[in-house]
Amino acid sequence: MVPDQIAPGIKTSSGPADDETSRLSALEAADRLFYAKGIQGVGMDELRTASGISLKRLYRLFPSKDAIVEQVLLARHRKWTEGISSAVARETQPRERLLAVYDFLAAWFIQEDFRGCAFINSFGELGGTSARVAEIVRSHKEDFQKYLSTLTAEMGAPPALAPQLAILAEGAQTTAAISGNAEPARQARAAAEVLIGAALVGQ
Amino acid sequence: MVPDQIAPGIKTSSGPADDETSRLSALEAADRLFYAKGIQGVGMDELRTASGISLKRLYRLFPSKDAIVEQVLLARHRKWTEGISSAVARETQPRERLLAVYDFLAAWFIQEDFRGCAFINSFGELGGTSARVAEIVRSHKEDFQKYLSTLTAEMGAPPALAPQLAILAEGAQTTAAISGNAEPARQARAAAEVLIGAALVGQ
DNA sequence: GAGTGCAGAGAACGACCGTTCTCTGGTGAC
DNA sequence: GTCACCAGAGAACGGTCGTTCTCTGCACTC
Numbered sequence: 001m002v003p004d005q006i007a008p009g010i011k012t013s014s015g016p017a018d019d020e021t022s023r024l025s026a027l028e029a030a031d032r033l034f035y036a037k038g039i040q041g042v043g044m045d046e047l048r049t050a051s052g053i054s055l056k057r058l059y060r061l062f063p064s065k066d067a068i069v070e071q072v073l074l075a076r077h078r079k080w081t082e083g084i085s086s087a088v089a090r091e092t093q094p095r096e097r098l099l100a101v102y103d104f105l106a107a108w109f110i111q112e113d114f115r116g117c118a119f120i121n122s123f124g125e126l127g128g129t130s131a132r133v134a135e136i137v138r139s140h141k142e143d144f145q146k147y148l149s150t151l152t153a154e155m156g157a158p159p160a161l162a163p164q165l166a167i168l169a170e171g172a173q174t175t176a177a178i179s180g181n182a183e184p185a186r187q188a189r190a191a192a193e194v195l196i197g198a199a200l201v202g203q
Numbered sequence: 204m205v206p207d208q209i210a211p212g213i214k215t216s217s218g219p220a221d222d223e224t225s226r227l228s229a230l231e232a233a234d235r236l237f238y239a240k241g242i243q244g245v246g247m248d249e250l251r252t253a254s255g256i257s258l259k260r261l262y263r264l265f266p267s268k269d270a271i272v273e274q275v276l277l278a279r280h281r282k283w284t285e286g287i288s289s290a291v292a293r294e295t296q297p298r299e300r301l302l303a304v305y306d307f308l309a310a311w312f313i314q315e316d317f318r319g320c321a322f323i324n325s326f327g328e329l330g331g332t333s334a335r336v337a338e339i340v341r342s343h344k345e346d347f348q349k350y351l352s353t354l355t356a357e358m359g360a361p362p363a364l365a366p367q368l369a370i371l372a373e374g375a376q377t378t379a380a381i382s383g384n385a386e387p388a389r390q391a392r393a394a395a396e397v398l399i400g401a402a403l404v405g406q
Numbered sequence: 407g408a409g410t411g412c413a414g415a416g417a418a419c420g421a422c423c424g425t426t427c428t429c430t431g432g433t434g435a436c
Numbered sequence: 437g438t439c440a441c442c443a444g445a446g447a448a449c450g451g452t453c454g455t456t457c458t459c460t461g462c463a464c465t466c
Contacts, residue, residue: 045453141382160390164393171370191367426450433442434440
């Protein structure tokens with residue numbers, strides 16, 4: 001428990017938003033705007049209006065727009081990881097746990113604001129000019145590959161299966177985004193079932 | 204044969220570059236720069252320097268940067284279509300013709316300047332703000348899906364196979380771009396072989 | 407109540423964007 | 437040679453970007 005006692009000049013929780021709350025509001029608004037319009041398509045002024053946080057405060061909370069971009073991507077990575085893990089955790093059979101990934105995608109694709117994978121989008125926009133963005137995206141995708149590897153290993157499938165399943169997931173995301181259709185999630189799942197079946201033959 | 208005769212004021216082919224030549228040079232330079240640095244990452248001034256074509260001339264050849272972007276994407280679409288078709292045409296067996304798509308990807312991925320699919324990248328950058336870009340990208344991907352459908356139909360495979368193979372190709376492109384590794388082409392090909400085999404069972 | 411400090415609003419700043427305009431130099435016609 | 441024209445170079449323009457600064461008003465201290 002954090003004591004309610006405060007030092008002079010420090011706002012209580014009933015006063016104006018504290019820094020942590022503002023940070024989260026700013027990142028949430030930035031994430032929504034960046035995802036919808038691209039990173040370069042959103043100015044700091046628009047972020048100020050959308051978040052209700054003054055420019056002065058934004059620049060006290062973050063040193064630059066680049067830093068906001070970085071934090072938004074890192075937060076998205078955590079959210080993605082949690083979403084996938086909890087969808088997988090609902091299943092007990094190794095095969096069903098793996099397929100839960102595609103059901104998670106299906107649920108995501110039908111959301112109204114779905115516009116593909118934010119990491120792929122950011123890489124397309126800034127991967128060629130921002131080493132930091134490229135690195136975050138690469139690391140995010142590497143993480144996903146490793147996660148799928150643990151899931152395939154649980155099943156006793158050969159290691160070659162995981163990258164194939166990852167490629168299906170990536171392809172489903174871009175195809176669904178561009179076509180505006182959620183069907184690729186089901187198509188990828190059906191393909192994954194075939195690949196899993198083939199990988200487990202003779203076991 | 205076009206007669207060598209010229210009207211007054213029209214340059215011969217031995218003089219300064221004619222409009223068609225300049226158009227092609229401009230589009231080539233724009234394509235290279237846009238692909239490497241993103242569309243918004245390249246200014247008209249940089250395009251002028253890279254192409255050696257004055258701003259005045261660029262704006263006589265194209266009404267706006269948006270028009271250049273559009274023409275670059277349409278030219279890339281033609282080049283992609285030709286590249287895929289000619290790779291496929293080198294094979295005679297329906298199955299090999301289909302797999303040639305992934306060999307084409309493999310050859311592309313190892314090129315030094317490879318940075319993923321320009322259409323996926325453009326969609327990530329501008330799909331949310333430019334209806335025209337979104338439409339061109341969607342139409343490009345739709346074309347690819349249809350092409351795969353004709354190839355799977357040649358083989359007598361059920362229609363559900365084509366979207367799965369397309370998803371593999373899309374996933375391979377993004378995965379290879381982000382990881383900086385050409386391996387996804389081979390992984391996608393191996394997965395495609397399994398899916399094709401499964402689709403043809405009992406035929 | 408007077409003074410102090412800090413927060414927000416938004417103007418200002420330099421840099422760059424896409425686009426247009428001006429200037430200049432060279433080339434062709436006669 | 438003289439003149440008209442046109443292309444290129446790059447300055448200029450209005451707008452927007454990320455970032456900083458100024459001003460104002462309020463809340464707190466003593």
